[in-house]
Amino acid sequence: MSPSQTSSADPAKVRRVRGTGIPLMVAAARAAAGEAAWLERIQVFSPEVQAFLEEPVGLDTWVDADLVAECLAHLAGVVTLGSIPSALGAETMRLRHPEAFQDPDALIGFLPRIWAHSVEGGRLDAHRTGPASAEVEVWADWAVPLFFDTHLPGWLGHAFRLAGAPGAAVEACAEPPCRHRYRLTWPETL
Numbered sequence: 001m002s003p004s005q006t007s008s009a010d011p012a013k014v015r016r017v018r019g020t021g022i023p024l025m026v027a028a029a030r031a032a033a034g035e036a037a038w039l040e041r042i043q044v045f046s047p048e049v050q051a052f053l054e055e056p057v058g059l060d061t062w063v064d065a066d067l068v069a070e071c072l073a074h075l076a077g078v079v080t081l082g083s084i085p086s087a088l089g090a091e092t093m094r095l096r097h098p099e100a101f102q103d104p105d106a107l108i109g110f111l112p113r114i115w116a117h118s119v120e121g122g123r124l125d126a127h128r129t130g131p132a133s134a135e136v137e138v139w140a141d142w143a144v145p146l147f148f149d150t151h152l153p154g155w156l157g158h159a160f161r162l163a164g165a166p167g168a169a170v171e172a173c174a175e176p177p178c179r180h181r182y183r184l185t186w187p188e189t190l
Contacts, residue, residue: 010141011121011122011123012121012122012123012139012140012141012178013121013122013141013142014065014119014120014121014122014140014141014142015064015065015120015121016062016063016064016065016119016120016121017062017063017065017068017118017119017120018059018060018061018062018063018117018118018119019057019058019059019060019061019062019063020059020060020089020092020093020118021085021086021089021092021151021155022057022063022068022071023056023057023059024084024085024088024089024092025072025075025081025085025151026053026071026075028081028082028084028085028088029075029081032080032081042074045074046070048067049067049070049071049074052067052071053071059092062120065120065121065142068144069142069143069144072144072146072147073144073146075146076145076146081146081150081151083154083158085151085154086150086151086152086153086154086155086157086158087154087155087158089151089155090155090158090159090162091158091162093114093159094159094162097110097114100113100114100163101159101162101163101164102163102164103163103164104128104134104160104163104164104165104186105128106163107159107160107163108126108127108128108134109126111124111126111136112124112125112126115138119140121140121141121142122138122139122140122141122142122178123138123139123140124136124137124138124139125137129183131188132165132185132186132187132188132189133183133184133185133186134160134183134184135181135182135183135184136156136181136182136184137179137180137181137182138152138179138180138181138182139178139179139180140178140180141177141178142178148172148174148180149172149174152180152182153170153172153182154170156168156170156182156184157169157170157184160184160186161186165184165186166186166187166189167186167187168184168185168186169184169185169186170182170183170184171183171184171185
């Protein structure tokens with residue numbers, strides 16, 4: 001089966017994700033909406049989603065990917081999260097794995113391990129494409145545009161800047177249904 005084909009037994013199918021970035025996204029959405037508006041808006045969510053949003057999730061807790069997808073879809077409808085959750089997620093990962101942020105090459109080598117630790121299903125490949133560029137390719141079947149179009153590109157850009165690639169920019173190139181490519185470039189100062 002090729003990476004672009006999907007089925008319930010497909011290794012590209014995202015089944016669970018760790019809670020690492022979820023509390024950051026929820027906190028950002030709650031703060032951006034304001035407490036009163038947040039409490040009003042979440043009343044229309046299913047009881048399962050409401051409970052999930054109100055109960056803190058541990059950083060290493062596995063969470064059902066479909067529940068996270070539903071929550072993120074609701075959050076996207078409540079408020080625009082912007083880059084703050086992505087940046088905070090990259091900062092958290094740098095604190096947990098400083099060895100991965102020594103330079104862009106260290107990060108490139110560590111990215112597949114970060115994916116494997118954080119996501120059950122799919123895979124991530126990363127490689128340098130030039131002296132000041134890299135490509136990250138994710139094979140993942142998970143219908144969460146907020147993650148692939150906003151969070152992951154923002155996280156990658158911030159992570160590369162933390163790893164010594166100032167001005168790192170990310171170009172997302174999605175190829176549905178499950179191939180996501182990110183081209184990173186930065187000024188040649190390294």
